[in-house]
Amino acid sequence: MTYRMTASNFAENRPFGESHMIKFLPALALVAAVLSACASSAVTISPVRLSQANIADIQGKAAYNLKDPNSAQFRNVRAVDKEFSNGRKVTLVCGEINARNSFGGYVGFSNFLGTLENGSFVLIGVASPDTDWLYRGGCS
Numbered sequence: 460m461t462y463r464m465t466a467s468n469f470a471e472n473r474p475f476g477e478s479h480m481i482k483f484l485p486a487l488a489l490v491a492a493v494l495s496a497c498a499s500s501a502v503t504i505s506p507v508r509l510s511q512a513n514i515a516d517i518q519g520k521a522a523y524n525l526k527d528p529n530s531a532q533f534r535n536v537r538a539v540d541k542e543f544s545n546g547r548k549v550t551l552v553c554g555e556i557n558a559r560n561s562f563g564g565y566v567g568f569s570n571f572l573g574t575l576e577n578g579s580f581v582l583i584g585v586a587s588p589d590t591d592w593l594y595r596g597g598c599s
Contacts (some may be wrong), residue, residue: 490514504599507538507550507575517580520558521571534568538575539578550575553598556585570594 509517514536522531536554543549552575555568570586572594584593 470546491527502544503540505540505541507540509536509552511537512515513538513580517552517554517573520580520582521557521573523582525556525558526561527559530565532557532568534563537598551597553594565567570597572597586588 517536518531518533522528522573525531534555534557536552538550538552540548540550552573554571556571557565557568566589570591571582572584572586573580573582575581584590584594
């Protein structure tokens with residue numbers, strides 16, 4: 460007996476559902492960014508002073524997709540300018556975020572990473588336990 464994959468059973472038999480893959484897209488994007496950065500290693504790294512407006516923007520955008528955005532707690536939020544040997548410059552923003560889950564309990568701090576582009580924060584992603592190591596070194 461042969462097994463035939465049809466459109467109706469394809470979705471049931473995929474190893475990863477769409478929601479599972481979407482969860483890892485930020486991590487995949489980060490890996491791509493890290494690999495491209497490795498091709499031209501950072502020449503200079505300098506700290507960036509964040510304004511109160513920058514911090515408010517970062518906190519609002521990092522908490523936006525949480526179950527309870529109003530419960531978000533932040534620590535170690537910082538930014539660095541990285542200039543690479545190929546002349547490319549990027550301002551990376553790193554920090555840690557904690558928020559309540561559906562049961563009302565705090566889940567613990569997770570690293571997040573983003574960039575400042577024209578003074579506006581763009582979130583790359585928030586680490587999960589599986590991808591935390593990817594996010595830790597972003598601002599180092």
